[in-house]
Amino acid sequence: MKHTIAIIGSGFSALSASCYLRKYGYDVSVYEKNDTVGGRARQLKQKGFTFDIGPSWYWMPDIFEKFFNDFGKKTSDYYTLDKLDPAYKIFFKDEVITIGDTMDKICAEFDRIEPGSSKPLRQFIAKAATNYDIAINKVVLKPGVSPFELVTPETAVRVGQFFKTISGDVRRKFKNPKLISTLEFPVLFLGAKPSNTPAFYSFMNYADFGLGTWHPKGGMYEVIKAMKSLATTLGVHIHTNNTIEKIHVEGKTATALSINGSLKTFDIILSGADYHHSETLLDEVHRQYTPAYWDKKTFAPSSLLFYIGFNKKIERVEHHNLFFDTNFETHAEDIYDTPQWPKDPLFYANFPSVTDASMAPEGCETGFFLIPIAPGIEDTPQLRAHYFDIILARFEKLTQQNVKNNIIFKSSFCIKDFMKDYNSYKGNAYGMANTLSQTAFLRPKLKSKKVNNLYFTGQLTVPGPGVPPALISGKLVSELIYKHHSH
Numbered sequence: 044m045k046h047t048i049a050i051i052g053s054g055f056s057a058l059s060a061s062c063y064l065r066k067y068g069y070d071v072s073v074y075e076k077n078d079t080v081g082g083r084a085r086q087l088k089q090k091g092f093t094f095d096i097g098p099s100w101y102w103m104p105d106i107f108e109k110f111f112n113d114f115g116k117k118t119s120d121y122y123t124l125d126k127l128d129p130a131y132k133i134f135f136k137d138e139v140i141t142i143g144d145t146m147d148k149i150c151a152e153f154d155r156i157e158p159g160s161s162k163p164l165r166q167f168i169a170k171a172a173t174n175y176d177i178a179i180n181k182v183v184l185k186p187g188v189s190p191f192e193l194v195t196p197e198t199a200v201r202v203g204q205f206f207k208t209i210s211g212d213v214r215r216k217f218k219n220p221k222l223i224s225t226l227e228f229p230v231l232f233l234g235a236k237p238s239n240t241p242a243f244y245s246f247m248n249y250a251d252f253g254l255g256t257w258h259p260k261g262g263m264y265e266v267i268k269a270m271k272s273l274a275t276t277l278g279v280h281i282h283t284n285n286t287i288e289k290i291h292v293e294g295k296t297a298t299a300l301s302i303n304g305s306l307k308t309f310d311i312i313l314s315g316a317d318y319h320h321s322e323t324l325l326d327e328v329h330r331q332y333t334p335a336y337w338d339k340k341t342f343a344p345s346s347l348l349f350y351i352g353f354n355k356k357i358e359r360v361e362h363h364n365l366f367f368d369t370n371f372e373t374h375a376e377d378i379y380d381t382p383q384w385p386k387d388p389l390f391y392a393n394f395p396s397v398t399d400a401s402m403a404p405e406g407c408e409t410g411f412f413l414i415p416i417a418p419g420i421e422d423t424p425q426l427r428a429h430y431f432d433i434i435l436a437r438f439e440k441l442t443q444q445n446v447k448n449n450i451i452f453k454s455s456f457c458i459k460d461f462m463k464d465y466n467s468y469k470g471n472a473y474g475m476a477n478t479l480s481q482t483a484f485l486r487p488k489l490k491s492k493k494v495n496n497l498y499f500t501g502q503l504t505v506p507g508p509g510v511p512p513a514l515i516s517g518k519l520v521s522e523l524i525y526k527h528h529s530h
């Protein structure tokens with residue numbers, strides 16, 4: 044008899060785990076509460092515009108490739124990748140920095156801003172490349188069970204980099220504030236302030252400048268479609284519109300799930316839903332982490348998002364654009380130190396139809412605007428409207444054009460939607476931040492300490508936030524399940 048495994052949710056980590064577990068021979072069923080798979084990476088199609096609801100930066104292409112290779116496939120069997128050139132543009136108050144698709148182009152841009160800065164940049168990226176190799180090929184593939192996993196010959200000699208911050212490291216080498224912001228940007232994906240992120244995480248800078256920014260034609264949802272197709276071909280049963288209401292436990296064993304009001308039994312349960320929510324599906328006695336535990340943790344930001352359809356092409360923008368024309372430190376304080384709506388928010392704007400015509404009707408532009416905000420703050424229609432006006436006015440000024448009267452589709456997504464659609468803790472967007480005290484074995488565990496056959500995966504556990512880590516998380520938990528429950 045094959046063990047039966049139920050997976051709660053269908054985000055990147057759950058879909059990844061479903062494929063690995065099926066490969067190990069388990070009978071795997073995925074239950075997703077929403078009407079489509081993909082979790083935070085779902086897709087919105089309206090009036091001919093295609094929007095990725097969540098992730099839009101395709102970084103670390105090697106990790107996607109390795110995922111499909113594990114099943115004898117290649118990414119190109121499912122979708123076409125374009126390397127973006129430029130990768131992105133950063134708008135400062137009085138200047139624009141353009142990040143090209145090669146180190147040579149990026150070095151020339153650094154030298155333009157701060158003559159001679161390409162020399163320390165090359166050194167910084169060379170070190171970041173070594174860190175990437177260690178992090179991705181050695182450290183990140185560990186299940187976060189023991190502190191000794193972090194101790195490898197390579198990390199032992201770099202222990203100092205775990206106690207220095209990326210912010211300090213960058214500031215030691217670069218003096219120009221714009222270059223400092225440029226180099227601090229990649230670690231924002233890890234969910235914490237650069238001044239609270241270990242210097243070792245400069246591997247994100249290698250992911251940025253060394254490996255480049257890619258775009259799957261049709262958008263990030265093409266990756267979800269590819270994984271769904273792979274899972275289905277492998278024999279995974281996928282059920283959408285299926286909400287898990289309770290995880291039933293007898294003694295120390297999870298026995299069944301309440302799904303849309305009916306009871307189904309399974310041998311093993313894996314939750315790819317937000318960790319905090321997953322534990323609330325258990326009776327209190329079986330939960331590992333208390334409300335105080337979650338409250339103390341540094342969560343990655345939430346976001347105020349706008350999906351905008353424009354009836355004309357937008358000038359002077361690239362596929363990815365960062366608007367760093369206000370003070371980053373002040374905005375970061377409003378996210379992490381005294382959670383409140385930021386007065387002058389930084390924001391990100393994405394126009395995938397600049398490079399991919401399939402994502403908007405002819406002559407139109409698909410726009411996605413993101414303001415990072417503190418999780419758990421007030422979310423009202425008035426606040427959303429107020430912030431839309433603020434960023435649109437700045438956008439028009441910095442890109443020197445009027446776009447307000449060219450909006451033919453508009454939708455927003457914020458804290459309340461994150462909570463309603465994904466059962467997200469305080470409406471966080473990217474899970475739990477990767478700070479030193481929330482790294483590896485210090486993160487919520489893949490395997491429940493209280494229930495023998497209950498497991499967790501996704502951005503709140505190891506390795507952390509982001510799509511590539513979610514793919515890895517699904518692999519790690521599958522290996523752990525196989526180790527404990529092979530036939």
Ligand SMILES: Cc1cc2nc3c(=O)[nH]c(=O)nc-3n(C[C@H](O)[C@H](O)[C@H](O)COP(=O)(O)OP(=O)(O)OC[C@H]3O[C@@H](n4cnc5c(N)ncnc54)[C@H](O)[C@@H]3O)c2cc1C
Nearest residue numbers: 052054055056076082083098099100287316501502509510
């Ligand atoms: C706006 C935004 C932008 C981002 N940008 C990037 C980016 O550019 N690049 C990048 O790499 N990463 C990015 N990220 C992060 C990345 O999207 C996430 O880290 C990743 O998608 C998380 O996947 P996951 O599997 O952990 O969880 P999720 O995608 O959250 O999946 C969890 C699933 O569980 C389901 N679920 C919850 N409760 C239940 C229940 N009771 N019953 C059944 N199902 C349930 C949910 O509906 C959801 O489908 C972004 C995230 C957001 C929100």
